[in-house]
Amino acid sequence: MKQMSHLDDIPSTPGKFKPYFHRTRWQSSLAKLAFWSLVFVGLIFIFFYRSPLSSNPDPTRRSLRTYSWGGPAWEKRVRSSARVRTRHGFSVLVTGAAGFVGTHVSAALKRRGDGVLGLDNFNDYYDPSLKRARQALLERSGVFVVEGDINDAALLKKLFEVVPFTHVMHLAAQAGVRYAMENPSSYVHSNIAGLVNLLEVCKSANPQPAIVWASSSSVYGLNTKVPFSEKHRTDQPASLYAATKKAGEEIAHTYNHIYGLSLTGLRFFTVYGPWGRPDMAYFFFTRDMLKGKTISIFEGVNHGTVARDFTYIDDIVKGCLGALDTAEKSTGSGGKKRGAAQLRVFNLGNTSPVPVTDLVSILERLLKVKAKRNIMKLPRNGDVQFTHANISSAQRELGYKPTTDLQTGLKKFARWYLGYYNGGKKASS
Numbered sequence: 504m505k506q507m508s509h510l511d512d513i514p515s516t517p518g519k520f521k522p523y524f525h526r527t528r529w530q531s532s533l534a535k536l537a538f539w540s541l542v543f544v545g546l547i548f549i550f551f552y553r554s555p556l557s558s559n560p561d562p563t564r565r566s567l568r569t570y571s572w573g574g575p576a577w578e579k580r581v582r583s584s585a586r587v588r589t590r591h592g593f594s595v596l597v598t599g600a601a602g603f604v605g606t607h608v609s610a611a612l613k614r615r616g617d618g619v620l621g622l623d624n625f626n627d628y629y630d631p632s633l634k635r636a637r638q639a640l641l642e643r644s645g646v647f648v649v650e651g652d653i654n655d656a657a658l659l660k661k662l663f664e665v666v667p668f669t670h671v672m673h674l675a676a677q678a679g680v681r682y683a684m685e686n687p688s689s690y691v692h693s694n695i696a697g698l699v700n701l702l703e704v705c706k707s708a709n710p711q712p713a714i715v716w717a718s719s720s721s722v723y724g725l726n727t728k729v730p731f732s733e734k735h736r737t738d739q740p741a742s743l744y745a746a747t748k749k750a751g752e753e754i755a756h757t758y759n760h761i762y763g764l765s766l767t768g769l770r771f772f773t774v775y776g777p778w779g780r781p782d783m784a785y786f787f788f789t790r791d792m793l794k795g796k797t798i799s800i801f802e803g804v805n806h807g808t809v810a811r812d813f814t815y816i817d818d819i820v821k822g823c824l825g826a827l828d829t830a831e832k833s834t835g836s837g838g839k840k841r842g843a844a845q846l847r848v849f850n851l852g853n854t855s856p857v858p859v860t861d862l863v864s865i866l867e868r869l870l871k872v873k874a875k876r877n878i879m880k881l882p883r884n885g886d887v888q889f890t891h892a893n894i895s896s897a898q899r900e901l902g903y904k905p906t907t908d909l910q911t912g913l914k915k916f917a918r919w920y921l922g923y924y925n926g927g928k929k930a931s932s
């Protein structure tokens with residue numbers, strides 16, 4: 504009876520059913536049936552339309568999230584953000600614009616008068632609030648970051664319909680070497696499927712844009728010749744991440760060969776700096792050292808040094824702009840090749856590897872805290888022991904010349920970190 508009165512309390516449509524609602528058992532059952540059907544339909548609705556970001560436990564499905572885009576107001580924002588403000592400026596679509604490198608490159612392009620439209624799926628591989636903060640930064644400088652995935656062909660086609668982009672700076676990717684063992688399919692999804700989807704849209708665009716994109720120093724894998732030169736072998740990747748980046752380079756070759764797309768791959772060497780990625784060692788060492796937590800420092804066999812050719816973000820940005828400025832036009836149009844097009848790959852490193860133990864010592868001095876060091880064997884999870892870039896090719900062709908040493912770059916990072924996280928009190932996740 505109690506339940507009945509509870510059901511009676513539920514407001515129903517006026518007139519028709521209300522007077523008969525509790526008169527007979529049959530009618531009551533019908534009402535119950537209608538109620539539970541409604542609940543059922545509601546649950547199905549919630550299941551299909553909720554955001555996978557908040558509750559989907561499978562991170563590879565993150566990008567199935569539905570984004571809203573389109574409409575006259577949205578197109579106006581897209582157009583205005585991509586509008587070129589200098590005589591020979593570019594209009595550039597920057598994918599991964601709310602990412603670390605994407606934010607810095609987008610801001611630099613905008614500063615010099617190029618039109619920039621950002622695209623980012625804001626996934627939760629690391630704290631999305633940092634991506635939102637970068638987005639806010641870009642919004643203030645006039646860059647609109649469209650929320651969407653590089654696997655969404657309809658969205659990409661729409662963007663090319665609205666803006667005839669001259670260039671694409673493709674920085675959206677699943678990054679991180681060690682995470683590839685935890686979530687391999689996210690690498691295939693972003694770095695392979697997403698890249699192919701983007702190139703498919705670019706090859707059909709009219710005019711076809713020139714594309715500059717992020718490869719990685721990790722493609723050198725087990726190569727032992729140093730410094731790493733673009734001529735060295737890259738067919739022994741040590742992680743799935745590296746393998747997907749290497750696959751990207753081969754895919755670039757195919758699209759260049761078949762469709763005449765101008766493609767430049769940039770092999771970044773451990774990029775660091777303000778607004779960086781919390782999944783990278785320099786970043787989480789800083790966080791953990793400030794919290795007094797122990798950090799794990801890897802070493803090679805027989806106590807061998809593990810070192811990286813750490814490269815400061817401002818130097819990388821100059822390399823990216825150099826690549827865009829020297830990119831030749833794609834030769835095809837509407838999916839047809841008209842002649843041979845440019846295909847390039849460059850190392851963008853710093854040319855001076857620093858042991859990870861030295862990185863920690865620099866951080867200790869800058870943060871004025873003593874690190875609790877746990878020295879451990881380099882795990883077999885994709886990390887390589889040593890990276891060192893030969894940059895003569897980028898120097899010659901892009902005018903690339905890194906000028907920031909690790910000490911100077913980390914000082915800028917630490918200053919940003921302490922400001923952003925309120926003196927290290929509001930720790931990053």
Ligand SMILES: O=C(O)[C@H]1O[C@H](OP(=O)(O)OP(=O)(O)OC[C@H]2O[C@@H](n3ccc(=O)[nH]c3=O)[C@H](O)[C@@H]2O)[C@H](O)[C@@H](O)[C@@H]1O
Nearest residue numbers: 678679680719720721771772773783784799800801859886
């Ligand atoms: O340049 C690249 O190719 C790559 O650089 C970084 O990868 P990685 O160099 O491994 O950068 P971190 O993850 O920040 O590691 C830096 C160093 O710290 C070491 N490390 C890492 C984690 C840890 O707990 N302890 C530790 O000693 C690593 O072995 C490595 O030598 C990025 O995460 C990749 O996305 C990028 O493609």
